[in-house]
Amino acid sequence: MLLCLAIIALPALVTHAMRHTGQRHINVTPGESCQQLARRYPGITDNDQQHGINFCEINAEPRKKFPLTLQHGKHSITLPLVNQLTGTEVSKRNGIETLNISFSFSSTPTTMHDDARRALFAMFKQMHANGWRMFISLSKPRLRGRDTLINQLTEKNKPSSLDAEYEPTLAEWMNIDDLTEWSFYADQLYVDISFHRNQEKMDPAQPGEYLFTMTVKTGEADHREYFDSEQHEQWRKHWAKLALEMRKEREQAEAEARRIGLHIDTHYQDPPLPPAPCGQRSGHAGKTSATASRCQP
Structure with missing residues (x-):
């Protein structure tokens, strides 16, 4: 459906998006309600389900996509053209814990496949500069670079994150499955980015159609979903x-790799557990974030 015509610095692309669509710039912070x-x-719909789960969403009008900034301090991410934003609030105490965002880099319905590839990796480079690092699940092998792509192509039934610091060739890009993820972590926030493309427009010499998706989760929401x-x-x-079971799975996957x-990559460090709510212990497996000072009256 969507994507990019040229490689442009993201701030300039956002300015163009605002001018082209006439839409306001949305700022959203995980944890707000x-x-x-x-x-x-006011255009955002707040659907109070009254069962502990609320949903809030905004959909772009046709041809009027809006720029959005995910506010996360020095790790903030700006997306130039967003089609839809959906936030999930499981507890009013924790605010919005999950965000699902569909976006593109251009208002045109099609783009050359190589332009799509280049635009996405330009964004990845900016994310890396802002402190985002690759996230590898405890059960997945600690691979980096092109090895993540080789593993993805050979272990299709056991997908794991690709490394955003490795930019695939156009030929490799065309072989990446839909919904393959690039996963990131920064200061108790997890981000997965993937794409879906029209399988009837897969000629690399002709324009294709892309839809990109970003899923954002707080550390609390990410860990809770395992249970x-x-x-x-x-x-x-x-x-x-x-965690012990997942590490055993990792050992087996790494032996196969x-x-x-x-x-x-034996130097890869798993992120710490999210801070425990006051009155709860953080657990024992893996590093934990201190909560004592935060819980003082």
Whole structure:
């Protein structure tokens, strides 16, 4: 459906988007409430479900996509042309914990495949400059660079994140499956970026159609999703056992990766667990963030 015509610095691209669409610039911060977001931007719908889960969303009018900034301090990300934003608020105490954003880099319906590739990796370079780092799940092999692509192409039933610091050739790009993710982490926020493209327009010499998706989760939401709903509130009590099982899966995956000649990045460090709410212990497996000072009266 969408994407980029040229490689342009993101700030300039955002300015162009605002001028072209006439849309306001949306700023959203994980942790704020749907009510706060809807009050600030009247076009956003706040759907209070009254069962502990609220949804807030905004959809762009046809040909009027809007620029959006994900506010996260020095790690903030700006997307020039957003089609849809949906926020999920599981607890009013925690505010919006998950954001799903569909976006593009151009208002035109088609783009050359190589332009799509270049535009996405220009954004990745900016994210890296802003402090985002590759996230590798505890159960996945610690691969980097082109090895992540080789693993993705050979282990299609066991997908893991690609490395955004490795820019594939056009031929490699055309072989990447839809919904393959590039995963990032920065200061207790997790971001997955993927794309979907029209499979009937896969000639690399002809324009294609792309839709990009960004999923944003707080550290709390990301870890909680590993467990059944009845364990959500006290997931930390169960984390050590699950982490041990996931690390065993990683060991097996890394042994297979070594077998086919891939290199394991033993220097990769898993992110710390999110801070525990006051009154809860953080758990034992993996590093944890201190909460004592935050819980002092």
